[in-house]
Amino acid sequence: MDFFFSRIFGNQLLFLLGLSFTNASYAAAFQPAVPVFTFLLAAIxxxxxxxxxxxxxxxxxxxxxxxxxxxxxxxxxxxxxxIGMGGVSNAVGENILDDTWSSNSYTSQWLTSTMLQYGVETWHLGVICPVGNCFLMGAYLVIQVI
Structure with a gap:
């Protein structure tokens, strides 16, 4: 039972971390890769x-x-x-989007600092997280069949 919750939790955590480090376009672009990972893992x-x-x-x-x-x-x-990534400005000229989507959670700060030590930028981390999300979802689906 713990394996079930850790897989689903890890899957969603990686997706949300990927969203916080990139944009919604990247996260949405990787979601069609779930059947590919499922197919590859099922073949293996x-x-x-x-x-x-x-x-x-x-x-x-x-x-x-x-x-x-x-x-x-x-x-x-x-x-x-x-399409520009500048964010939305309010009447005063402050950037609302960047302040709203800043990540303050302990997990994302720890993951970011750990990966930056090894030369991985936050943009790369934001791309790696959705790939991990797709892999975990594919693995979860294959485990359900076995």
Missing amino acids: VGVEVINIFTKDGIVKVVGAAVCVSGAALMVFYRGSSL
Whole structure:
């Protein structure tokens, strides 16, 4: 029972940490990767059978590769955003969005300081957290089948 709660708690915690370190676009872009992680983990465990010589097997592998390459592109692309990230200003000119979404929890501060020691920036941490979220959700779904 503890395993169940720790998996769900860790899953949601990583998603929320990813939201606090990046923006909603990145967090939403990674959520379609849950079926890919589920497929890969099910194939590793042996629940999903992949026959590369059939049309279905080729489509499964190509689909997983396309999804993983799209997620990798999101991780490595650091260009300018199409819609500005400046935040919303009030009548006085203060930035409301940055103050509202600042993270003050102990867990996120500890995780940020630990990762910064090893050269991982908060933007990278914000991208790693949704990937961990998708992995944990995929693992939870595979464990339910076993």
